[in-house]
Amino acid sequence: xxxxxxxxxxxxxxxxxxxxxxxxxxxxxxxxxxxxxxxxxxxxxxxxxxxxxxxxxxxxxxxxxxxxxxxxxxxxxxxxxxxxxxxxxxxxxxxxxxxxxxxxxxxxxxxxxxxxxxxxxxxxxxxxxxxxxxxxxxxxxxxxxxxxxxxxxxxxxxxxxxxxxxxxxxxxxxxxxxxxxxxxxxxxxxxxxxxxxxxxxxxxxxxxxxxxxxxxxxxxxxxxx
Numbered sequence: 001x002x003x004x005x006x007x008x009x010x011x012x013x014x015x016x017x018x019x020x021x022x023x024x025x026x027x028x029x030x031x032x033x034x035x036x037x038x039x040x041x042x043x044x045x046x047x048x049x050x051x052x053x054x055x056x057x058x059x060x061x062x063x064x065x066x067x068x069x070x071x072x073x074x075x076x077x078x079x080x081x082x083x084x085x086x087x088x089x090x091x092x093x094x095x096x097x098x099x100x101x102x103x104x105x106x107x108x109x110x111x112x113x114x115x116x117x118x119x120x121x122x123x124x125x126x127x128x129x130x131x132x133x134x135x136x137x138x139x140x141x142x143x144x145x146x147x148x149x150x151x152x153x154x155x156x157x158x159x160x161x162x163x164x165x166x167x168x169x170x171x172x173x174x175x176x177x178x179x180x181x182x183x184x185x186x187x188x189x190x191x192x193x194x195x196x197x198x199x200x201x202x203x204x205x206x207x208x209x210x211x212x213x214x215x216x217x218x219x220x221x222x223x224x225x
Contacts, residue, residue: 010043018054018066025068030076041079044086051089060097063090064106067120068113075115087114088122107131164190172197175206175215183215 017039023032047054055063067090074080081087087110095103108131110120117124128134167189174182187193193203193216207213 008046010039011046013037013039014043014046015054021069021073022062022065023069024072025065025070028068028072030072033073033077038077038079041081044081045084047086048084049089051086052093055090055093060094060102063094063097067091067094067106067110071110071113071116071119075113080116085116085118085122087116087119091120104131160190164192167191168195168203169197171203172199172201172206175203175210175212178210178212180215187216 017033017037020033020037024030055066058066067087070081070085070087070090074085091107091110094106098106107120111125111129111131111134114120114125117127119125125134126137128137167186168191171183171186171191171193174186191203193207196202197206201209204213204216207216
């Protein structure tokens with residue numbers, strides 16, 4: 001006879017705690033959770049990606065009370081949730097149940113009261129204590145990222161120009177040596193075959209004079225590709 005499978009003790013402990021968390025969210029009274037009911041912070045991970053099942057059929061107010069309870073719990077009991085805090089998942093559920101104004105007002109509440117760096121959205125809140133401050137911070141970071149990207153592009157283009165200039169200066173000597181490999185490498189680096197050398201001739205004139213103009217045409221075509 002097969003024995004009935006016993007529930008996971010961690011899961012059982014968290015499920016028993018949920019009504020108390022809701023009560024904590026409503027009352028802000030930590031005494032509603034007795035020490036005997038306190039789980040380890042990592043125990044909440046047993047409901048990862050399952051909070052939608054936990055609150056199925058709940059009203060938005062009940063979901064909000066649970067989120068408040070979890071927020072107070074983390075702060076009052078100095079008990080973090082590890083790398084998988086439940087609030088972002090629950091906030092996403094709550095946000096789908098209310099209008100944008102209620103959603104944003106509650107996001108403000110969470111930011112004011114939380115000690116977690118990754119709520120309400122599951123991304124870094126940078127310690128901001130209001131949605132307006134968080135939005136401003138994100139906009140500033142986005143601007144900085146764009147500025148850095150633009151600066152990096154300028155540096156890249158300058159490096160390419162410098163590389164091309166150096167290749168242009170070396171190309172005439174490589175042609176005169178009839179060093180096909182060096183010519184190909186310099187053209188690949190952006191050497192300008194029409195730029196005049198110190199002698200006044202450009203690379204194309206030198207190649208034509210040496211009977212190797214085809215090197216210039218073939219390798220230039222490859223470089224463009």
